Amino acid sequence: MRRAEIITAAILAIFSVLLMIKSAEVPIGWNSARGGPSAGTFPFWLSGGMLLSSIWIFVRGLRGVTPQSRSSEPYMDPLTLKLFALTAGSLFLMILAIHFVGMYVSIPLFFIFYMRFMGRHSWITTAIITISVPIFLFLFFEIALKITLPKGITEPLFYPLYALFY
Amino acid sequence: MANIGRLGLGVGLGLAMASAASTNVAAQDWQPQKPVEFVIMAGAGGGADQLARLIQNIIQKNDFANVPFIPINKGGGSGAEGLRYLESKSGDCHTIMATLNSFFATPLRQADLGVDPRTFTPIAQLALDPFIIWVQADSDVETLDDWVAEVKEAGSDYVVGGTGTGQEDSLVFTMLRTRLDLPEFTYVPFDGGGDVAKNLIGGHINASVNNPAEQLGFYEAGMSKPIMAIASERLPAYPDTPSAADEGIEDLEYFQFRFVVGPPEMPAECQQFYIDTFRKVHESEEWKKYTQEQALDRVFMAGDELGQFIDKQYDVHAEMLTAMGEKVTKAD
Amino acid sequence: MEILASLLDGFSVSLQPLALTMIVLGCAGGLVIGALPGLGSVNGVAILLPVTFLVPPNEAMMFLAAIYYGAMYGGSISSIMLGIPGASTAVATTFDGRPLAQKGQADKALVAAGIGSFVGGSVSIVLFTLFAPPLALFALKFGPAESFALMALAFATFVGLGGDDIPKTIFSICIGLVFSAVGLDHVSGMPRLIFFDMSGFYAGIGFLVLAIGIYGIGEILWTIETSKGKVEMSQATITASRIFENIKRLRHSTGVMMMGSVMGYFVGMLPAAGATPASLMAYGFAKSMSRDPDKFGKGEVTGVVAPETANNAASTGALLPMMTLGIPGSPTTAILLGGMIIWGLQPGPMLFIQERDFVWGLISSLYTANLVTAVLMISCIPLFVWVLKMPFTILAPIIFMLCVVGGFAPTNVMHDVWLMFLFGVGAYLLRKLDYPMAPAVLAIVLGPLAEKTFRQAMITSQGDWTTFFTRPLSAIFMACAVLLIVFPLVQNWQRKRRAEANAAAE
8 A cells, every 4th residue: 555655646647747747738837917827827836735635745755644644555456457458458348339330239248248247147038138228228319319329340331220210 | 128128129220231231322312320419519509509509409309310419619729729639530431520610710729729621521501690790788889880989089998809829819809900090909709609708788898799699688688789791791680880891990800600510431322311410400480480580691502512611712712811921821 | 364265266166086196196206206307396387287288277386386396305305315406495404414324314304395395385385375465565675786685695695504624615715706606697698617628618517527536436435435335325214103203392393483484484485596595594694693603514303404494485486486476486387487478377477466276276185295295205205215225336337327327317418427527526525634525515506696696786887896785685684794793703613712711721
């Protein structure tokens, strides 16, 4: 925990500096004749606020003031790390897959993975939910609410469906 | 529950017809195969948004198209968001955009956007929305001369408001300033026309150049008064308000253009479909009634003619913005 | 009496079978749309606007207003059950609603939200009926300076919301405000913080993207860690008698409900403010007025009642400037306004005179819609509780799916889905180190409003910042804001001194 606290504070400090540099691409001054702050004033100084507070956190971490910086527990135990990696990783792949095969393929695949392999539900439960999810998505979002969801290469498959419903 | 039965059928048909669908269409006139994304280059609730939703409703109510047009607001960054989005849809037949004058001003002011509006596919212009100078009803100002005198006396203490910076309202005020030889008054940017109108009535600003539709409610209630229309002829809905020409100012005319474009390189048959659809909107009773009530000038201009118009307005806006002291970068 | 007669006339319009059907449909639809994370009354009203062309304008408007009402109630459902605020107006509801659900008392929180919303809605409709036109004129007094002062007051009310770690709370506020500045600067028109030149950033970072990321994805990751993927989300049991018991117990919160209703109504009717600041302010006040504020944030029923009362009252309040002045107080009312114009009804000061049937029909329909939604919501509580009892490994992917679709739906770009994912993972990693998240979420909601009104006021006054203290209304708000910040500090200091004195005495 202690190491994580200090390293995180350092990373956040670096991130704040990058934000300050990025903010400074537009004027950051205070022009009292033209109404005070410019476009970059608030982002720049607020990023400055982030920098100062992350340095403060860093120092408190080194001096061992916060409970986290005195804790000797690991930041992530092996089981947590495994669950986190599996969940976040599969979610990442699901979102990535939307670009190629669309939501109607990637979301059911995610359900199969999560329910069958993470949750150890029976194939029947998995199948029922996996099949009903895309049907719900289509009827509720596309037909009732008229929100088109991304379909990637599966798009032509939906043309006849649209023809049927409209 | 009947829907589910239909869906089962739909899926079956879908798989069977997937390949047939694409070949069938080329034979006849092109028609959209899925819902059309109707991008609105402005935030929800503003004048541009209201108009686009009205058009969408006219299309849907009268069955002018075989699929629904689905409005999506992409007004972020004075429309930069919408422009970039439409450009990324290059060649697409199912995305069109309802737009306004920031179509010219925004890419000119932001070179790093990398968008040249002249490459977009012109579809149709449907209306011209005039600008009027407004003041509060209990103000002493009655005529343009009074107004000029008041602005000159107050100088930078004279506060006017409009939508955004470097957009239509500030352009109109700059035109007025140069043509009428006014001192540097203070311009406050607001979120939208309604916001400007409210701040005028509440006495937080001294004057505005709202479109008639934005002030209509207050005008009817006798809370605001029009001073001059920024046009060379009087507006039919405001017969008592002098035009710029009446006040002896030649060639002072500026309109909010209400038009629709497609992404760059949209195929000609798709462009034609949308031109035909919007021609039907133009001729519909609802559109006639609405434009008359809201004092819009109902026009129609499509295809190549609109393309030339866009080219010309791009140059005009570049000149106007340069004259305002804005840094302008024209695409090659 | 004239008002009462007008209202009765209105009911004779709004209780017709067609009108009543539209109201019930609208309430139910709104409830469902509001309960889904990412979708709120804006989506519901915008999407269903064309549907209303099938019925006459009066009924159409009642339908849309009913959706608007239903979605306000619905927002609290996802806040309590999933911990994801469905809309910015429901953020404050998560503070205590979520802990209650985790303790297995979701029903208690849902009843509190339902009844609170009902009271807030009712009180505000009565206020609306009695004082609409004069109050509209008061709303006009709000220029940029007054609006900023109000934002300052909203910020002040949530000073106490952060964690115990001061630098981490400051960090959270600052990062929220910096993210809220992303996109085109409204005042100068310059692009700011466009990372990697991605066009998605021109639109700024939406509140929903951050909120769904933190509370949706971040929260699930957190639950997986604490439960090791085994436990059910909640083990509430539910019976009809328990619901009645819960309703009865709420009489202790009457004072808070009245405060929330009146405050919500007044803040809501001010253009540019709306229901979000109203709900936050109500929560802040309820906490500072409470006898033991330490219970807040850990599952205090009053902490659900206050914001829910206020946000419903505010949504009625927001209808006031729309109908009387033609100025929308929120994006949803902006679309309602557009609808009215399309139907040929010109909102503005003349509407009450020229379109009496329409106005009073609509006002009376609000009474009906409010009652219908409250009944629907409370009778569906057993269903919600049943959903929460699903095994976690089924519920988690469903919530992830709703997050992904909810992140995508408002803007139709995958850019926001990716941002949401990053915020979710980032929030989880920071939360492990006790960084408070609520301040960042609130900052991203209030930041743009505060910056814009501050700069507009400064331009108007030509750089003179005393404008915030010399204008009477603005000065009052500023004084309240200062008091709200100073009061807890003084209290804290006194408590510490007393503790020291006690220690010394021993």
